[in-house]
Amino acid sequence: MKSTAVAHSIQGLIKYHGLKDQKKRLPFHNSISVCVDSLTTTATVEFGNQFEKDTAKINGAEANFNEAARILAVVDPLRKMAKTKAHYALTSQNSILQGKGLGFSASAFAAISLATAAALNLNLPLERLSEFARLGAGSASRSLVGGFSIWYAMRGGRSYARQLASEEQLRFAMGVIPVASEVKTDRAHEESVSSPFFNVRLTEVRSALPKMLHAIKSANIDQICRLAEIESLSLHAVTMTGKDGLILMSPETIRIIKRVLELRHQHLPVWYSLDTGPSVYLNTYPEYLEEVCRDIEKNVGIKVIRSEVGGAARLIA
Numbered sequence: 129m130k131s132t133a134v135a136h137s138i139q140g141l142i143k144y145h146g147l148k149d150q151k152k153r154l155p156f157h158n159s160i161s162v163c164v165d166s167l168t169t170t171a172t173v174e175f176g177n178q179f180e181k182d183t184a185k186i187n188g189a190e191a192n193f194n195e196a197a198r199i200l201a202v203v204d205p206l207r208k209m210a211k212t213k214a215h216y217a218l219t220s221q222n223s224i225l226q227g228k229g230l231g232f233s234a235s236a237f238a239a240i241s242l243a244t245a246a247a248l249n250l251n252l253p254l255e256r257l258s259e260f261a262r263l264g265a266g267s268a269s270r271s272l273v274g275g276f277s278i279w280y281a282m283r284g285g286r287s288y289a290r291q292l293a294s295e296e297q298l299r300f301a302m303g304v305i306p307v308a309s310e311v312k313t314d315r316a317h318e319e320s321v322s323s324p325f326f327n328v329r330l331t332e333v334r335s336a337l338p339k340m341l342h343a344i345k346s347a348n349i350d351q352i353c354r355l356a357e358i359e360s361l362s363l364h365a366v367t368m369t370g371k372d373g374l375i376l377m378s379p380e381t382i383r384i385i386k387r388v389l390e391l392r393h394q395h396l397p398v399w400y401s402l403d404t405g406p407s408v409y410l411n412t413y414p415e416y417l418e419e420v421c422r423d424i425e426k427n428v429g430i431k432v433i434r435s436e437v438g439g440a441a442r443l444i445a
Contacts, residue, residue: 129214130174131246132445135238136163136438137231138271139302139411140403141356142333142340143363144279146321153266155281157333160340161270163277163438164302165295167230171220171239172445173203173247179215186220186236202241202264210248224433227306229376229405231271233313237264238271238441246443254440258289274440276344292344295437300349301417303410303424304433307380316404319370320363329366333359353399353411360402367404378406383428391423 144159184191184199191199203216220240222232241261245252252260258269262279269289270277276293280286320326336355343351367374381402388400388410398420401409410432412420421432 129176129247130172131243131443132170132172133239133242133246133441133443134168134170135235135242135271135441136165136274137167137169137235138163138267139231139356139401139409140267141276141352141359141401142337143359143403144266145329145363145366145404146317146326147266148281152287153262154287155266155279156330158278158281158337159267159270160276160278160292160337160344161231161267162300163271163274163295164231164304164435165438166223166304166433166435167232167235168223168438169220169232169235169239170444171218171236171243173216173218173240173243175212175214175216175247177214179217182215184218184220187222187225198237198264199240202237202260203244205263206241206244206248206250206260210250212248216244224306226308227405227407228309228311229313229403229407230304230306231267231403233265234267234271237261237268240264241268241272242441242443255288255290259286262287272441275437278341291440292341295439298344298347298349298437299414300352300437301412301414302435303412303417303421304435305384305408305410305424305430306433307378307406307408309376309378309406311374311376311405313404316367316374316376319372319374320366322371323366323369325369326366329362332362349413350397353401356401356411357399360400363404364402376405377402380428380430381406381408384408384424384430387424387428391420396420
């Protein structure tokens with residue numbers, strides 16, 4: 129009763145911000161993301177009578193109270209489905225440890241949910257399993273199904289994710305720039321709903337969703353990138369105007385954004401994107417990725433991770 133899974137982190141394209149139901153992790157609206165091939169989480173889960181209690185290690189350290197509670201939110205329903213009370217030993221390791229706003233909570237809970245289901249001999253389709261992954265981190269539902277994917281806030285009485293396009297269907301590339309921050313993602317979600325502009329954002333998102341769906345269906349890379357860039361500003365606007373005025377961007381973030389705008393003025397097709405943190409994605413075409421990354425490294429002085437689109441979570445043991 130032991131299994132290991134790998135999942136890719138995600139970049140939000142139409143980003144979710146704020147939760148309508150904290151316990152069930154139900155968002156206010158649908159959201160769309162793309163998996164990042166170069167960033168992964170590997171999780172191993174083992175169940176057995178030899179374990180006297182549940183244990184979990186995250187990136188080499190014992191899980192704290194909040195981390196353990198989020199893991200239980202995913203594992204307990206699966207354990208109940210498997211009709212077992214066996215304890216588990218769990219380890220989860222991200223491929224990199226620096227940077228905030230890179231979607232590693234998504235890849236972690238996607239990998240944990242898949243490894244748990246496999247260890248418990250539960251043969252669940254990924255769309256069904258995404259309903260469990262969501263209970264640990266909402267975006268884990270999308271990380272689980274991979275590629276370009278949508279998470280339905282509620283559809284037919286269910287909140288789950290579905291893949292829109294695979295990693296092979298769109299010519300899309302990303303530069304990833306990790307930037308550190310101490311701000312927790314959950315705090316940013318809590319801040320957003322107190323913004324006087326939050327309801328305006330909900331209206332804006334409902335308008336952007338069909339545009340992004342059409343852009344993905346028609347393989348319009350320019351439009352995907354433009355919409356993700358606008359969405360980034362909208363997300364950070366409601367965070368900054370929440371009750372505590374939470375600013376997630378850093379000076380490095382601003383320097384990168386300014387250089388991206390300069391490159392685009394020079395007719396290089398590149399757009400920036402931010403999730404709930406200061407880290408930056410550089411979205412472009414595969415043939416321009418190396419030129420973009422080298423320019424940022426030279427003119428901003430910060431290392432860039434090159435990436436293509438990542439696939440669905442998968443079992444490796």
